[in-house]
Amino acid sequence: RKEVEQDPGPFNVPEGATVAFNCTYSNSASQSFFWYRQDCRKEPKLLMSVYSSGNEDGRFTAQLNRASQYISLLIRDSKLSDSATYLCVVKKISNFGNEKLTFGTGTRLTIIP
Amino acid sequence: DVKVTQSSRYLVKRTGEKVFLECVQDMDHENMFWYRQDPGLGLRLIYFSYDVKMKEKGDIPEGYSVSREKKERFSLILESASTNQTSMYLCASSLPSVYGYTFGSGTRLTVV
Numbered sequence: 696r697k698e699v700e701q702d703p704g705p706f707n708v709p710e711g712a713t714v715a716f717n718c719t720y721s722n723s724a725s726q727s728f729f730w731y732r733q734d735c736r737k738e739p740k741l742l743m744s745v746y747s748s749g750n751e752d753g754r755f756t757a758q759l760n761r762a763s764q765y766i767s768l769l770i771r772d773s774k775l776s777d778s779a780t781y782l783c784v785v786k787k788i789s790n791f792g793n794e795k796l797t798f799g800t801g802t803r804l805t806i807i808p
Numbered sequence: 809d810v811k812v813t814q815s816s817r818y819l820v821k822r823t824g825e826k827v828f829l830e831c832v833q834d835m836d837h838e839n840m841f842w843y844r845q846d847p848g849l850g851l852r853l854i855y856f857s858y859d860v861k862m863k864e865k866g867d868i869p870e871g872y873s874v875s876r877e878k879k880e881r882f883s884l885i886l887e888s889a890s891t892n893q894t895s896m897y898l899c900a901s902s903l904p905s906v907y908g909y910t911f912g913s914g915t916r917l918t919v920v
Contacts (some may be wrong), residue, residue, distance in 0.1 A: 738914055739851070739909075799850060
């Protein structure tokens with residue numbers, strides 16, 4: 696089983712719609728959670744962190760359910776510029792204090808005019 | 809802005825060649841990482857380093873080595889390139905306990 700699993704998509708969504716992505720992780724020792732965005736042929740960039748209480752950044756809302764080991768990202772009023780691959784990312788700290796990020800394979804989103 | 813610079817955007821090498829991929833960051837970050845990214849497999853960690861001259865194996869270190877002689881520079885070495893090492897290679901850096909990784913723009917390596 697992969698450590699971080701995402702639906703690869705593609706999600707083709709009309710402009711203005713709301714879209715939600717889900718992600719599950721297998722290691723209960725995971726401590727921090729993130730969504731990264733990767734545009735075609737570009738490097739991943741941090742979109743937002745994910746907190747247990749849920750957090751919002753403009754049109755983007757992230758949720759974490761530690762009991763179910765489940766992370767979500769909601770995009771409201773989607774724009775053409777939201778077209779990208781969204782990577783679910785999990786961080787854990789080893790016994791030696793070293794941190795390590797594990798990336799999901801990504802969910803591809805295309806916003807259709 | 810933190811900048812992570814990878815020396816080459818595109819590289820073509822022959823099977824058996826020794827290949828060096830260079831990564832330099834300009835924000836005094838302790839942590840540096842090398843990932844490879846392949847379709848359907850996502851980003852996979854090859855090696856990482858938390859300090860000068862220090863290195864740790866990631867999830868797929870076979871066929872690779874690394875060097876970190878200076879804090880700002882982290883090199884990935886393919887001792888004898890093989891066609892299955894054709895991939896996008898991404899370098900990243902971060903500060904300890906700070907969540908964001910900053911990635912370089914990647915090196916697309918083709919081994920023929």
